[in-house]
Amino acid sequence: MGDLCVVVGATGSFGRAVTERLVTRGLRVLAVGRHEDDLAALAAEAAGVIPCVADIADDSAIGTISAALDGPVRMAVFAAGLPVAGSVETVSPSDLARGADIKLGGLLRLVRAVDARLAPGSRIVMFAGTLGFEPKASSAGPGAINAGVFNLMRQLGDVYGPRGVTTHTLSPGPADTPRVHALVERAAAERGITVEEQWASYAAGTSLGRLPTVAEIAWAVTLLLDPEADVLHGGVLSLDAGGHRGIH
Numbered sequence: 079m080g081d082l083c084v085v086v087g088a089t090g091s092f093g094r095a096v097t098e099r100l101v102t103r104g105l106r107v108l109a110v111g112r113h114e115d116d117l118a119a120l121a122a123e124a125a126g127v128i129p130c131v132a133d134i135a136d137d138s139a140i141g142t143i144s145a146a147l148d149g150p151v152r153m154a155v156f157a158a159g160l161p162v163a164g165s166v167e168t169v170s171p172s173d174l175a176r177g178a179d180i181k182l183g184g185l186l187r188l189v190r191a192v193d194a195r196l197a198p199g200s201r202i203v204m205f206a207g208t209l210g211f212e213p214k215a216s217s218a219g220p221g222a223i224n225a226g227v228f229n230l231m232r233q234l235g236d237v238y239g240p241r242g243v244t245t246h247t248l249s250p251g252p253a254d255t256p257r258v259h260a261l262v263e264r265a266a267a268e269r270g271i272t273v274e275e276q277w278a279s280y281a282a283g284t285s286l287g288r289l290p291t292v293a294e295i296a297w298a299v300t301l302l303l304d305p306e307a308d309v310l311h312g313g314v315l316s317l318d319a320g321g322h323r324g325i326h
């Protein structure tokens with residue numbers, strides 16, 4: 079029986095690719111999401127996937143996830159989506175609060191659920207995003223909430239490092255996912271340009287000239303399975319094809 083990982087948001091764009099890679103490496107994945115049918119479909123496609131229906135925005139997720147664990151947790155990954163769009167002028171304040179409950183509250187719920195099952199070498203892996211440290215007026219929610227994620231992960235690093243449990247914040251730029259497709263279509267309509275022109279402007283925001291792929295993002299997560307990845311403890315991995323301009 080393979081070591082156990084937990085992936086919150088396992089049926090999402092990044093979460094699915096991460097889950098598929100982990101099971102390919104012989105690990106088992108407790109796949110967390112709210113929709114039973116989607117989780118069952120994922121489990122039917124990939125041996126080693128164990129469905130776990132839970133809403134990470136609700137405290138009951140702590141008990142639901144912890145009750146489903148049957149051994150040490152090698153890696154706990156938070157990859158749930160953030161359904162908050164709009165600028166500071168248009169975003170719904172309630173949506174902003176709900177988004178914070180999903181990602182900030184949800185991160186702590188995941189960590190509390192797995193805490194007793196973490197051992198030296200276990201990984202806590204969290205998806206943030208470049209907007210958290212390079213704010214854009216058009217994306218108030220991902221900006222503000224992911225800024226909080228960076229801070230919270232540093233705090234968790236201080237707490238878990240002495241236990242030999244490492245923390246890793248992933249900072250993707252926009253990737254080729256359905257969520258970004260929807261954003262591109264909306265932005266193109268707002269700017270009165272074609273979808274192709276809007277994609278080109280996203281790609282031009284990277285120095286590689288293209289957006290990261292989902293497979294590349296998932297690869298970065300499996301990299302953290304290597305024992306040498308201990309050295310990355312507490313850090314942020316930029317997964318943005320050169321979109322991030324700041325030096326830090």
Ligand SMILES: NC(=O)c1ccc[n+]([C@@H]2O[C@H](COP(=O)([O-])OP(=O)(O)OC[C@H]3O[C@@H](n4cnc5c(N)ncnc54)[C@H](OP(=O)(O)O)[C@@H]3O)[C@@H](O)[C@H]2O)c1
Pocket residue numbers: 086087088089090091092093110111112113114116132133134135157158159160180181205206207208220249250251252253254255257258
């Ligand atoms: N996509 C990008 O280009 C991009 C760029 C930068 C950062 N990020 C960050 O990366 C993370 C993943 O992005 P993504 O595009 O892969 O997201 P996504 O496809 O929208 O993720 C959806 C997944 O999250 C689950 N989920 C949503 N709310 C949940 C809840 N309350 N409880 C449990 N599961 C929940 C969904 O399952 P159910 O609906 O069944 O619950 C589904 O499995 C996000 O946090 C995002 O901010 C993404």
